[in-house]
Amino acid sequence: MRFPYKELPGASKDYLRPAVPVAVEGISRAPQLCLLDTGALHNRFAGWVAHAAGIDLTDADEERFVVGGFVAAARRASVQLTLGEVTWEAPVWFCDPWPLAFHLLGQEGFFRWFNVRLRAAIYEIEITPEA
């Protein structure tokens, strides 16, 4: 699968981010823009996604961490995600508050499952599922 980098507008300059649309079970009409974050250990999504998708976070594991200068509470659930024609089950940490324009795909819930090539020179992302 190939995806272009995302062009996001900025005040003084635009931002070019390696981000891809991932469908979450329950809200497949609106695939969520996710940054390929090789530095992230986990998939981290905004908390509203769990609520909209009907994902029960009662009794979920919880942790606190800092993102974008905010202390966020994160709760974990196993979620069915789809990228292109590939569907996989992965843990996602749903976070409140969530200050970013997009969600994050990390090592445990994404890079473990995919071979990813970032071609920044031509603003292109190549992704293939690991065998």
Place this chain on the structure above:
Amino acid sequence: MLQMALHRGSVLGAGFVGATGKCYTVSMSQVQAKIAQQEFALDAEEIARQLRDVMPDPLGDHYVVVAGKRYPPKQVISLVTGLDRADFNTHQARRILSRLGFTVGRRSRESPLASPDRPGPHRGREADLLRPFAGRWVAQRGLEVLVAADTPEAVLGWLERHNQQADAMFRVPGDQTTATGVAPA
């Protein structure tokens, strides 16, 4: 069937259209229109007020800009008159709204130009299309914004109501933190 007539006591201005006397502007922000055999006095400020909390339906080729949002012209006329959309056509709706001072346009005739000097897979065209929606949630199909709203729930609700499928949904960055995650100093 649509006709616009001169409002009693008003001054015939630059809104006169054609020699048949069917279409007049009452003032810069008001017209009196006959649509489907019914008379309506339409006021631009009142229309903007009525649309304040109304999300645009999916756009066809034509649109009208009201308070910074693009609506299908027939949605606007139907909403403010209570008429069924089958009672008039898009061109009639466009003409009335244009007379009221709203910007009307066609999507197929516009396309922000990509610049060979700008970086990015679309040479800045996508960023330019998203720029008016800074700080808001959008659903996108291709490069086009299908819907924009202040909450993600409103975007999802709109997609469901209109049976639309988006390619991607996200919040258009309104500041550096939102775009990069870098905390303000």
